Amino acid sequence: MSYASMIAKAGTTVTVKRRTSADDGYGGQVTTWTILYRSVPARFESTAGRVLGTVYDKATALPDYFVHIAGPYAIQEDDRIYFDNGREFGVKKIHSFAEQGYQLKLDVTEIGRNGA
DSSP: OOHHHHHHHHOEEEEEEEEEEEEOSSSSEEEEEEEEEEEEEEEEEEOSOOOEEEETTEEEEOOSEEEEEESOOOOOTTOEEEETTSEEEEEEEEEEOSGGGOEEEEEEEEEEETTO
16 A cells, blocks of 8 residues: 555545744734645544653653655644644654655644634
């Protein structure tokens, strides 16, 4: 089974957003989340749960979940992943398993649920 077919079989799609800022008209800045991609096929994978670990001698919250995506998406750390059920995740690390980013495994931590 190919990576793309494994993800398509999961039947889940996500929206990917990136933080942007703009002038608010009063001398300040306003932060918004701009949609980069809609309806991106994805597969969700749970880890053993939130664990506080040490990475390079620095205390770090390890990822809660992994999100697998197949395709040439320019996803970056600190982007946000939104599921249709309202769950929101922050991208902490990106693993690319093929040239040109066609197989992505994202380490994500849950930020919250919209409307909850």
